[in-house]
Amino acid sequence: MIAMFDLKPITALSTPHNGYHWEGGDRRFFEGWYYRVTLPEPRQTFAFMYSIEDPSGGQPHSGGAAQILGPDDQYLCRTFPDVNKFWASTDTLALGHWGDTDLKSAPGYLDSQLFDRFIRQGYQGTDTHHQGRLKDGTRNCSWEYTITPVYGWGQQQSTAGWLSFLPIFEPGWQILMAHGSATGWIDWNGTLYQFTNAPAYGEKNWGGAFPRKWFWVNCNCFDHIPDLALTAGGGKRSVLWWLESVAMVGIHYRGQFYEFVPWNAQVHWQIAPWGDWHIQADNGRFQVSLQATTTYPGTPLRAPTHHGLQFCCRDTMKGEVTLQLRQQGRLILEAHSSLCGLETGGGPWDETWVH
Structure with a gap:
């Protein structure tokens, strides 16, 4: 018998929606989680993306997946067809999926040494700890690091406002940790990356509807400004029987939160x-x-769709971004980074999207 490790209680930096949203039933459903660590030196980023679709099982697209965008936008993907080996807490940020293991017990959070001993393929993560081991063909990655949250999201509020509490507004999107620090190690194909207090980030999405088209800009590793985190994104998503195009920008800087969302600002893109x-x-x-640009080609990533997990978005962690913040026209902040995360997804993308 393997004893499950007790999960830590909700903290002051916990945001809404950090727990698992699935309430049972057979309706089409997905939930996805995103963990990221950026290493200022050697200027590389590791982004870990987890998803579960139709967790009741027995449906055409039932199953889980883990994707990693590694150094220089290299890609690794591992699928987990057995939904019964997935677990997540409805009360706090905690999830995992067991792949190759001899354990017969119900899955759950393990002490890190037990995980390392018994889980040959799989992952587990909370708001303060992240661990896993994955292999995809000739590529493999293993990792373990601790996380210290610095900023949740605003005053620990919903990223998408009060509508995100209702199933009429899908998919839901929540920044779980706009900024934090990570300490530990990642082994990518035999190259060991060790880090202390590296910038960390986390977010999630969920629902029964799927975005039609979207974009995303994210960075919390700016040149010479360690206490700055930017997240911007937008897209077309379902609200009852219509589609709406919305976007937002959120900035955390020196303990302040600068929010630009449809209900308090005009956003143009x-x-x-x-x-x-x-x-x-x-x-x-x-x-x-x-303004963000990249000369990198980007890496195609899989995302949940009505037809299951499909290559339908493109990402790079090598974006150049310049951010300017003004108060009544007076410049109060200007920052730059060449380690910005950039994404476009869905479609159609036949021309520049102006809104």
Whole structure:
């Protein structure tokens, strides 16, 4: 008998929606989680993406997956067809999926030494700990690190506002940790990366509907400004029987949260199919402008769709971004990074999306 490790209680930095949303039943459903660590030196990023679809099992797209975007945008993917080996807490951020293991007990959070001993393929993560081991063909990755959250999201609020509590607004999206620090190690194909207090980030999405088209800009590793975190994103998603195009920008800096969302600001964007992201927003008191570009081709990633997990988005962690924040027109912050996460997804992307 393997004893499951007790999960830590909700902390002051816990956000809404950090627990697992599935309530049972056979309706089409997915939930996805995103953990990321950025290493200022050697200027590399590891992004871990987990998903579960139709967890009741026995449906065409039932199953889980783990994807990693590694150094220089290299890619690793491992699927987990057995939904019964997936577990997640409905009360706090905690999840995992067991793949290759001899354990016969119900899956759950394990002490790190027990996980290392018994789980040959799989992962587990909470708001303060992340561990796993995956192999995809000739590529393999193993990792373990601790996380110290610095910023949740605003005053620990819903990223998508009060509508995100209702199933009429799908998919839901929540930044779980806009900024944190990670200490530990990652082994990528035999190359060991050890780090202390590296910038860390986390978010999630969930629901029964799937985004039609979207974009995303994210960075918390700016040049010479360690206490700065940016997340911007937008897309077309379902609200009852119609589609709406929405976008937001959120900035954490020196203990302050600058929020630009549809209910308090005007947000404008010009997003190319790939290579250029331009977003401007004004909430009456503050104005933000961000320009992001990349010469990297990006890496196709899988995302949940009505037809299961499909290659339908493109990412790079090698984006260049310049952020300017003004108060009543006066420049109060300008920052730059060449380690920005950039994404476009869904479609169609036949031309620049101007809104």
